């Protein structure tokens with residue numbers, strides 16, 4: 001009998017943050033959480049993330065209860081939904097093999113982990129919470145507060161969640177380190193060549209070496225309205241870069257003069273909403289990379305005078321054999337424009353002398369790494385957001401990684417700051 005099966009419930013890692021800010025009830029995930037049935041034993045968190053978190057494709061996950069067959073609770077359903085299907089008539093055998101490989105790996109590793117790792121109160125003798133309200137957080141959502149926001153709770157509230165054995169970054173994250181990479185040498189060229197044959201996909205090739213393509217009418221009006229709706233994202237914040245790792249394996253925020261934008265992250269509303277899911281799924285099928293490997297969608301807002309100086313999206317490539325390198329580096333940027341900009345605000349690739357003007361609903365895509373070796377950064381795809389001279393620019397990043405970023409992020413293994 002699966003621990004988590006049936007009565008699918010959407011939960012959300014952002015809820016804890018929101019509830020602290022007093023807005024839990026307006027939150028999709030939290031509302032759903034409040035409708036839940038009786039609480040499950042909290043020590044099940046350790047089992048939960050091994051079994052089901054691996055099926056999630058971002059911020060939210062589904063917990064199902066009361067039905068046999070826990071595999072339905074996450075991985076399998078999500079794998080199919082976001083799987084590399086569709087795109088009739090397009091070769092996809094390699095992608096499917098890769099997906100099958102990922103799933104086989106998950107099953108093997110998770111079975112082994114479940115047998116090996118002790119969980120329950122005994123693991124918590126010398127372990128303290130780092131936040132005094134942890135017991136209260138853990139009790140929230142009818143006792144499922146730990147499952148609701150694992151990235152934060154596993155670590156900061158380890159005592160209250162009985163996850164002391166998972167506080168250590170290596171213990172928590174090791175099963176993700178050797179998951180198959182999302183790209184093999186040679187895949188990038190095949191993927192871009194294949195795009196021309198995807199039925200119904202309008203694609204303009206702006207550059208072939210390196211690849212930069214534009215999808216002139218990628219987003220539908222429904223998607224744009226949805227993405228521009230304030231309910232689909234967290235609060236706007238001043239953009240920061242990621243700095244050095246702290247003692248908990250999280251990166252510190254660094255503010256730099258090279259960047260003046262506001263950013264916000266996709267919340268449960270956009271991750272779990274059918275429109276958001278369909279969008280991710282469409283992009284995943286174009287790229288032939290599973291959503292396990294993506295970052296949450298990032299919204300960008302530039303007012304007049306705002307910009308992002310030349311940079312590379314895969315700036316921080318770490319060593320191949322670095323045991324802490326779970327999500328690895330960014331391999332693709334899928335960049336979407338949500339509005340027209342009156343003046344300025346183009347995306348410019350200085351080494352290619354190429355500038356793309358924002359157009360409502362259009363998208364551009366480029367790889368950050370070389371076709372022959374996904375571990376080698378392609379510096380020719382450095383780019384910048386030119387200053388907005390008049391009007392406002394609203395756009396979105398969807399970055400794809402060589403390692404399973406979505407899974408890593410979900411359980412605090414991506415190095416992202418604790419939220």
Ligand SMILES: O=C(O)CCC(=O)C(=O)O
Pocket residue numbers: 300308313345346347348383384385386395397
């Ligand atoms: O806004 C743009 O045109 C590009 C933004 C960008 O490069 C980034 O957010 O990494």
Ligand SMILES: [Fe+2]
Pocket residue numbers: 311312313383
């Ligand atoms: Fe960028």
